[in-house]
Amino acid sequence: MPRVYKRKIGSRNYRNYTNERLEEALKNIRQNKLSIRLASEKYGIHRNTLWLKLKGKHNKPHGQQKVFTDQEENVFVVHIITMSDFGFPVTSFDLRCIVKCYLQQCGRKINCFKQNLPGNDWVKSFLARHPILTQRFAQNISHARAATDEETINKFFDHLEKELDGIPPGNIWNYDETNLVDDPGLKKVITRRGTKYPEKIRNASKACTSLMLCGNATGDLVPVYVNYRSQKLWSTWTENGPPNARYNRTKSGWFDYQVFEDWFLHLLLPILKRQDGPKAIIGDNLSSHLNIKVIQECEANNIRFIALPPNTTNLLQPLDVAYFRPMKIQWRKILDTWKESSRGSRYTTIPKEEFPSLLKSLMQTLEEKSSENLKSGFRKCGIFPSNREQVLNRLTFRNVTADNEVIRNVSDSFIEHLTKIRSDSTKTRQIRRKKRLNVPPGKSISAADLLNPQETANDNHVTVIDEPQPSCSYLPPPRPTAARRTNRHSDTSSECESEVPYEESDTSSGDGSVSSDECTAPGGKESLPATTEVHKAVGKYVVVKYEADYFPGRITRLQKTGAYVSVLMQCGKQWKWPPKKDEIFYRNDEIIMNIDEPVQRGTRELYDIPMMQNFI
Template sequence: MPRTHKHKLGTPFRRHYDPQNLEKALEAVIDGKMSFGQAALVYKIPKTTIFNKYRGLHSDKLGKPCILNAAEEKNIVHAMMTAASFGYPFVRQDLRQFVQMYLDRKGVVVKCFKNNIPGEDWVKAFLKRNPELARRNSENIKRSRAEVTPELINDYFDHLRVTMDGVPPANVINYDETNITDDPAKQKVYVKRGSKHARRILDNSKSSTSVMFAGSGDGELLPLYVVYKSKHLYPEWLQGGPEGTHFNRSSTGWFDGPIFEDWFFKVALPYFRRKDGKKVIIGDNLQSHLSVSVVTECEQNNIAFVFLPPNSTHVCQPLDVAVFRPVKVAWRIVLTEWKKKYRGVMPKTAFPGLLKTLLQKLEPNLAGDIKAGFTASGIIPLNPEKVLKHVTPSQARDAVDDEAMTESFDLIMQRQTLTPEIPNKKRGKKLEVPAGKSVSLKDILPNHQPTETDDIYHPGPSNQEEMESESSEDDDIDAKSDNQRKIDNKITNKIPVTEICDINISDFVIREFIYNDQTKKEKVKQFVAKVAQINDNNNIVVNCLRNYKESKNKFIFPQVSDVNKVALEQVKYRLDSPTITRGVHPLPNFD
């Protein structure tokens, strides 16, 4: 049911009088010119209405009173603003859970709330009653960026104030690189109502090209510097670009140390040499941007090289703050128009021309955007408050008088701030499973054959105590090896293998592997293995085992099978068959 009630046609209105007439009736009663009854007749206002207004009992608010009073709602607004300043703004679900926690701690049960959780209509009415709150799309930032403290920013501006003393805006430049992709991004289109998917045929790829932008404090854009992802450069990739643009390439498509030096000497240094007095260059603190030759040249040309605080480019980098967003928006428009004319992904031959079109589209507002970036980042004019208002405060939150409200706020903030890191981030080995085929345990563990008592594969005990309690020396191969799996030649119960008939499938053998080390000296390693298949041409398929937790006489099959096809000459000895235990399973047939 909607909270904002609308009168239906044919029903009487609540108010049949003009509010100004009510004020005149009150004045007449207060001055003693009329009684309540006379004023009601003259101004056509109910007598009880005039009386209630006179006694202060009349309320301008109609309808049922709010579930939470004004003070409680103001505390909720204060808590939401505090959470947003910490970098953890509430979403609708957070607000509803926060109200539920508060009501539960007060011991209040609201019948119209399900389990004390307010509905969507209450949220809409709450936001309408508190216009100081606004709903906006969030910009997600990493936790490392959120850890930038006011103390770090103040220290940065203390040093910058000394460096910028007496430097005109034209003598200050900020540089930053960005990647320009071949994807025009999503766009709203018109489709049939009820369609679940709105697809648009438009070729795109994941490729991107790095471009170094640099702007001065007075709004001038320096020549661009483009880096392709390629091993070589071709003349067709350099034609038709903006005037003065430089081109380069790298295997990764990003700026490295030598490329950054080339940009500095071809773009930044010529600009500074045209300026008199002290100069300042500001950029992020990447290792590739720190070069002995660059710093030496800066000292010789009276250029101060300034690094931004770590993880703070989203608030301290002028180009990041005010320039790159309009650049990306304009690029999507330019790229979309090009893709409407041509089929396929954007080739590198077309990139310079599109980059020139991009700058032409940005030209009317580009100088103003660059200046706005320096102003918003607090550099020109120097103003730390421009940055501090975007930084998460390090001091504790302001206390709220309501104890239940404070406890609820602490709990909901703990859920967001005390989340643990993801365990076991390793990706592991890629599974070779055809697309569309369901994955089974055999795809992950090829050697596993489930039994009635073993539904889940356990490659081995989870700890040393379990190993000692569930297996013994009789359960494993009666062999000794060092940490490098080299089998001791003094091992007993070894039967030399000279012919193919000396071994059978499922026998445990010692396989010899000969290799050359770094000094090209021939070395020999030995492995315990299990025979999986015997071919007619004296070739044998074996599955090698590994030591269990650096044990010298205990071996298990690895989770990822180590299957090898070897010649008979590499199989030196046959071992007595051990008792099959978990972690040692028969192998499937090999074709």
């Protein structure tokens, strides 16, 4: 079958009339108002066609007939819709394979199909005959997001409706982070047929800049907050940007809890204070957003801080649902234009001096439909107007019910199979318990060492050490980070509450520095040095104890019941000072012993502390 049929010159036209026009002509003929010849001249339909329709002949469509009956094709449609409702949509190739399997089970041989496998043309014709089906790009969602069920959504809306009771739409705000990348994406180009890998000369990178956006249910937008990836901030990085925008920087480029606090206090809070009545801010449940200072300001100003359930931002985050996608589309267009210009083509990546002006152009482009998009996001998420059905109807599994007409036409075994697949895909993954092997260098081990470690320990010097297992089946065990040590003493004194926890992640750089993933806290051991009298003085180095872990540090302040100690963090077999000062109060019984001053090795700010080997 040709892809595009070309009618031969002089051949008869096929069906140049509508069904309504044909029925009207046949009605006049049956009522003896017109003869076949007169009706043919009046309605422009060939007289042979009118005669065949009156006799009930040649009712099949012209051209080659369909391979499958209407009933068979309807079964295919039903199964395709059911697969999509369960979260396993089929592709064009999947549909062709399904049809091939069906033909083999029926023992049929279709000559126009190569080895009984339909071609792409058949798929296009099949979709054209069934407009209820369409081809769309499928968005990949994680197993955790797929596990979101009606109970989670209903429980959220039960609490949300109480919290938003009496709050006007202008006082309901949603905040979220996003980033703008330095890559305008791929575009279709015209090139010679047969070219497999057309290339376009243009600089692009994977660099990105983080933004914080916030809007309310009436379409108002808070000024943009920009967070650069840098350790310093320069004046040229803040010029020619959007009105009232603020700028900050972190080493990782992401929002930590200090940057979030700065955004809240300097941009959002002044706006909320000018509003009358109760207010509500809705956002995801990231740990960097759960800031004590922010919560205290919310309580003092009648602001309700509402967190979304985990893994539901694609359903309940208005900015994610309706604002960020058009924003990213416009950003790619602006970036593409800039990189085509003589100025932009010279740079390998977007200079931070140029970013504010590009961001200003982006916000001006979005200004026309910004309010409409924000309102649509709140409406689609069911937040305002309050309507949980907006979210429940978007749950993949919710559309599959026993009363659904589609399901009644599908075999029970097929539904049972899909239900099992979805259950297996969304259930919590169990992690097998593991044990750490203490094997001397150069020694090998066997299965007997693992099965009977006590019997072979003396011969092979192999010991098995039980590792603590995570309380949650899919999360790693929490480590005693500096932030947790800070929170432990948050109620010791009022002065300690103002201490800034260390939460910012450290990424490895190209100069060979060690990343924060390798910087872990040492665990306590069974054999420790005997406790000795500690000489406490400012500047002295000591070992402090936090729960079952030990850390070296330097005394910075003294008090009667203890001292403030700034501790180091472990990097492999050495130690380093954390990027943010980790200084908290330790009681006298938590200061274990004095140690020698650490010895720096090389230029990477790593230190050797031999006396800490007794604690590792």
